[in-house]
Amino acid sequence: MASLSIGQLAQQAGVAIDTVRYYERNGLLAPAGRLASGYRRYGTTELRRLCFIRRAKALGFSLDDIRTLLTLSDEQDVSRIREAAQRKRDDIERRIAELERIRAALDTLITACPGHGRAEACPILRALTQEDSP
Amino acid sequence: MASLSIGQLAQQAGVAIDTVRYYERNGLLAPAGRLASGYRRYGTTELRRLCFIRRAKALGFSLDDIRTLLTLSDEQDVSRIREAAQRKRDDIERRIAELERIRAALDTLITACPGHGRAEACPILRALTQEDSP
DNA sequence: ATTGACTCTGGACTTGAGTCCAGAGTGCAG
DNA sequence: CTGCACTCTGGACTCAAGTCCAGAGTCAAT
Incomplete structure (x- = not known):
């Protein structure tokens, strides 16, 4: 467990698969680990981060705002x-x-x-x- | 008087020249009359209509809404x-x-x-x- | 082994309301 | 008549936040 495909991650976080890849491309999610096949693999860290993004968006933050928030929260x-x-x-x-x-x-x-x-x-x-x- | 270039019209209505042409292209303003040179000429009718659009936008109407409003106002x-x-x-x-x-x-x-x-x-x-x- | 569901990529497309551009032609003041 | 400001066109570009696509490869259940 705790190893998710992109589809499972997206489903659990309540976003679309394309959105996950879009966030990765745009630096809101770190580049995902990969299986030998090239398939992305995720753990609970990424799931939590993705949920963070979803909640922050619901509070009216733009993706740009959220990038900042994520940096700040990393810096505590x-x-x-x-x-x-x-x-x-x-x-x-x-x-x-x-x-x-x-x-x-x-x-x-x-x-x-x-x-x-x-x-x-x-x-x-x-x-x-x-x-x-x- | 009462004959305006596109620049004068735009300035009096408080919008950009490009916006006037954009509205014409998109059916919010009727095709303007032209001088022999091809320059657009406007009268007070067009100025009023352009101001109408500006005010309706300030009230939160989209250009699509405004197109409808203009039709309805023509139909009284x-x-x-x-x-x-x-x-x-x-x-x-x-x-x-x-x-x-x-x-x-x-x-x-x-x-x-x-x-x-x-x-x-x-x-x-x-x-x-x-x-x-x- | 076959099927059907899943995933990969790069790139194009969407929406709304404009904004910007090059290259050509005009208007008018001095 | 020179110069500068203005205007013309069609088309490309902007922003945000995705969404969709084709064509290829992969996973898992039967």
């Missing part, structure tokens, strides 16, 4: 990991604020739109067609 | 415009909820991380390295 650099997490949190906060701004604008327009009648009465069209605000 | 179909706006609002709401979930998770991790010391004490690393939850 806790303070820099914390900083990276904070930067990402702030980043996500900004995206939330922007989306909320957009949602509020849409809400205003939708509420004001009668949903029938002449186009001139539709505030959504009017808002999109205003002459002001370059 | 107010009820369907309202529906499109509502769908987009719901879409944005889902994205906000997802980002808030991520932010909460990051907040938990950051709060618990001492920011120094051994890696084993860092909950961010621990969370990303857990063996549970495939």
Whole structure:
């Protein structure tokens, strides 16, 4: 046990086989050990690393971010990991604020739109067609 | 006046020249009128339409959405415009909820991380390295 | 030994919304 | 008339994160 084919690894980590090879090509996973046949072989270390990547992605980190995180975690650099997490949190906060701004604008327009009648009465069209605000 | 070169149009609408040509190629703007030289000429109609596109993009609509909106606004179909706006609002709401979930998770991790010391004490690393939850 | 499932490679393709380019032709101020 | 800024075209390129492919080789169960 604890020796996995690429298919088993991918399945256990919940990613596609191509994704595993893609991560290897792009330095997120170290080059895998090989059987005589050339088939890749994996152990639990690689499985854990792959799961790390999947979870970090779910937290909104890009593969580039994750490469950094992996380096930092190898270096045991806790303070820099914390900083990276904070930067990402702030980043996500900004995206939330922007989306909320957009949602509020849409809400205003939708509420004001009668949903029938002449186009001139539709505030959504009017808002999109205003002459002001370059 | 009211006759603009592509550069003037782009500048007044706040987009790049290449973007104007790109929109024309992709059916968001009608093929522009031409001078004898082949230079495109624009009027206020096109400027308004281009601004419409810019504003709709700022509201989170994709160019594909906008193509639909433009068709609907030509058809004066107010009820369907309202529906499109509502769908987009719901879409944005889902994205906000997802980002808030991520932010909460990051907040938990950051709060618990001492920011120094051994890696084993860092909950961010621990969370990303857990063996549970495939 | 045969089958069917698996794996290998390098490279091309995808999506969305542009951006950049070379090489040629134009417009206009001084 | 010179020079510089502008515009034209078709096509290639960018970004991220994969996904798909053909053609060849391999593994494991029957």
